[in-house]
Amino acid sequence: MWYYNGARNKGIIKMLTSMQRKAGLWITGAFRTSPTSGVKALAGLLPIPHLLKRMADRAAARFVTLTKTHPLRALVTEEYHGKALLHRISLACLTPRQREKVKGPLVDNTLVCPQISEPIAPVPPQAQPGLRLINRFKEQIGISNVDNVPVIDIRHVELRDYLIDWFANPNAAIVAVDASQPVVAPGQPGRAATAAAVIQRGRARIQLSAVSTGILQALLLDDINEIDILTDLSTAIDRILDCSAHSGQQYSIAACDALKSWLESNPNNIIRIYYTPSDRRWGYLPIHAEAHELACGLQVPGNVGGGKMTIDKFKKQADASALKAWTNQFESPSYRGHNFLALGTLDAGELIPTTVKGGSWMQSAKEAIDQGGNSIYSNALFACMCQAILNHAPIGSYYERFNFTDEPRSCSCGTSLESRDHIIKRCMLYKEPRVVRRLDQLINFLKWNPTAFAFKNAPTGVG
DNA sequence: CGGCGAGTTGCAGCGTACAT
DNA sequence: ATGTACGCTGCAACTCGCCG
Numbered sequence: 001m002w003y004y005n006g007a008r009n010k011g012i013i014k015m016l017t018s019m020q021r022k023a024g025l026w027i028t029g030a031f032r033t034s035p036t037s038g039v040k041a042l043a044g045l046l047p048i049p050h051l052l053k054r055m056a057d058r059a060a061a062r063f064v065t066l067t068k069t070h071p072l073r074a075l076v077t078e079e080y081h082g083k084a085l086l087h088r089i090s091l092a093c094l095t096p097r098q099r100e101k102v103k104g105p106l107v108d109n110t111l112v113c114p115q116i117s118e119p120i121a122p123v124p125p126q127a128q129p130g131l132r133l134i135n136r137f138k139e140q141i142g143i144s145n146v147d148n149v150p151v152i153d154i155r156h157v158e159l160r161d162y163l164i165d166w167f168a169n170p171n172a173a174i175v176a177v178d179a180s181q182p183v184v185a186p187g188q189p190g191r192a193a194t195a196a197a198v199i200q201r202g203r204a205r206i207q208l209s210a211v212s213t214g215i216l217q218a219l220l221l222d223d224i225n226e227i228d229i230l231t232d233l234s235t236a237i238d239r240i241l242d243c244s245a246h247s248g249q250q251y252s253i254a255a256c257d258a259l260k261s262w263l264e265s266n267p268n269n270i271i272r273i274y275y276t277p278s279d280r281r282w283g284y285l286p287i288h289a290e291a292h293e294l295a296c297g298l299q300v301p302g303n304v305g306g307g308k309m310t311i312d313k314f315k316k317q318a319d320a321s322a323l324k325a326w327t328n329q330f331e332s333p334s335y336r337g338h339n340f341l342a343l344g345t346l347d348a349g350e351l352i353p354t355t356v357k358g359g360s361w362m363q364s365a366k367e368a369i370d371q372g373g374n375s376i377y378s379n380a381l382f383a384c385m386c387q388a389i390l391n392h393a394p395i396g397s398y399y400e401r402f403n404f405t406d407e408p409r410s411c412s413c414g415t416s417l418e419s420r421d422h423i424i425k426r427c428m429l430y431k432e433p434r435v436v437r438r439l440d441q442l443i444n445f446l447k448w449n450p451t452a453f454a455f456k457n458a459p460t461g462v463g
Numbered sequence: 464c465g466g467c468g469a470g471t472t473g474c475a476g477c478g479t480a481c482a483t
Numbered sequence: 484a485t486g487t488a489c490g491c492t493g494c495a496a497c498t499c500g501c502c503g
Contacts, residue, residue: 010474018488031483033486337486392486394483401485402482455483 003052004105016048029383033402034392035337041330042386044359050322057318060105060112061311065245067122076110118247118310126243126256133241133256137263142272143237162228162274172226175214211240212251215271219258227271237273247312327352339391341420344438351439361385361439368443376447384446384453391420393453423452 002009017036024039025032040047046054066072068082077091086092091110094102125131134141166172211231218227231237241259243252263269329335330353343351351360358366365382369375387393396418399407411418413429424436430449436442446452 014474021487032488033482035486392483398483403484404483407483 003056004103004108007103013048013052020045020048028386029379030386030390031392034390035340037330037335038337038340038390039386041336041353042359042361042389044353044355044357044362046322046326046355047329050326053325054318054322056105056108057112057321058315060109061116061314061318063109064113064116064118064311065120065122070122072106076106080110080113112314115309116311116314117308118250120245120249120311121243121253122245124243124249124253126253127245132243133259133263136260140263140267140270141241142270143241166226166228169226171223172228173218173221173224175211175218175227175229208236208239208248208251211236212255215240215255216258219262225266225269229271229273231273231275234275237275240273247310247315323354337390339420341389341391341442343389343436343442346438346440361389364439365443368440368447370447380454381443381446381450384450385443388420388424388442388446388453393420394455395420395423395453 002012021036021039024030024036024043024045025034027043027045028034028039030039030042037047063072063080066082069084070082071084073081073084074087075090078086081090081092091102091106126133129135134143166174211229214229215227218224239246239248240252240255243249243256246252259271263271333340345351345360345364351364354360357363362382365385366375366377368377368381384393392398394407396407396409396411397420398404400409400417409418410416411422411427411429413427415422415427418427423430424442424445425434430445430452434445436445
């Protein structure tokens with residue numbers, strides 16, 4: 001309510017930023033003198049302004065899922081009020097000049113609405129309690145991740161047994177859905193019921209459309225009384241038989257309508273959806289490559305709404321633009337800190353911040369292993385790494401910069417100033433390797449020299 | 464409805480204190 | 484000699500009530 005275009009909220013953002021900074025220091029073990037932005041990048045914390053922008057954008061997209069008579073619609077402009085009676089203080093009642101001046105969350109919402117072209121039915125009959133497929137045909141549906149239905153968690157070894165059973169059953173259709181390209185695999189030898197589907201690659205909503213198409217294709221086969229679906233996307237499992245207002249809803253409705261008559265026609269017809277994480281996905285499907293090629297050669301008619309801006313796509317864009325804004329800012333030395341040690345990745349690119357899995361630096365630190373392949377990650381190692389990168393560490397050059405009177409400037413090796421450069425590149429007290437251009441090399445250096453950026457006489461915690 | 468003044472809020476700028 | 488927290492001050496924008 002308080003975050004929208006033109007809102008005066010710098011004070012609040014400042015307070016939240018200072019709070020986030022404390023969290024960042026806590027995560028990284030950096031000093032309180034360390035520059036805020038550098039610390040946040042290391043900790044993988046999206047800065048508050050970008051975070052709020054992202055949340056506001058994503059929330060605004062939900063306006064399109066409101067019912068036509070929702071009270072909020074009474075307050076907006078003529079285009080989006082639906083069937084709600086316009087309130088006397090609605091945006092529609094303002095003069096053009098007033099509209100330019102008025103700011104608020106609802107104004108932002110109405111600016112987002114024309115960008116989203118995905119049709120959403122707020123309360124479709126297929127989503128009503130009692131009419132939902134999972135309510136009506138509970139015994140015939142097996143699906144993971146959904147409440148009130150038997151959960152199937154397929155195990156690595158079980159998958160092979162399942163597949164043997166399915167292939168032996170001439171009336172079973174196996175729908176295998178891959179993240180990038182969906183494939184409807186053939187039934188099997190004795191009675192090859194072959195169907196395949198492929199949807200344009202790289203599309204945001206691809207999994208749901210793929211599962212939906214797969215189901216529709218399977219239903220086209222003759223004498224099918226069992227459909228087994230394998231997918232590695234848990235959101236598709238949650239959504240495929242759920243017709244309530246969500247992105248890709250039209251695929252759910254299409255699949256549910258088609259399944260309804262099939263399930264009704266014979267109580268022995270069953271459909272099961274299995275969650276198969278990527279690591280145990282297709283190794284047991286010898287026909288996979290064959291089906292894949294077949295699938296690639298087919299044009300699929302059911303690509304409903306392709307190229308449209310969906311809610312999910314819009315949300316992804318909001319995420320991407322927030323990340324881009326952060327990355328752009330991060331490139332400036334005055335933002336991340338003048339002493340921030342720019343390091344590369346294994347792929348030779350420069351490390352850029354992200355919020356995924358604790359951020360780029362955290363990910364690399366977690367992956368660090370010793371010769372035996374065991375993880376060497378520890379909080380102390382990560383803290384030393386962060387302090388080294390920020391050049392705010394318990395070393396001589398830091399004591400010099402911040403005018404500590406009780407601490408030595410010189411290195412134990414005799415050099416007059418113990419700087420980061422000295423420790424990493426020249427100091428005789430530390431072991432090889434001394435080439436540190438990438439993050440993994442820095443971690444390697446810390447692995448061999450755990451005392452390099454650590455406190456000499458304070459073993460218990462920092463920050 | 465619009466103008467006016469009092470009061471409130473947000474914010475930039477500045478100076479000072481402080482730190483592992 | 485560096486980065487941040489925090490308090491103070493003055494300005495601008497806004498809100499609210501009153502009045503014609």
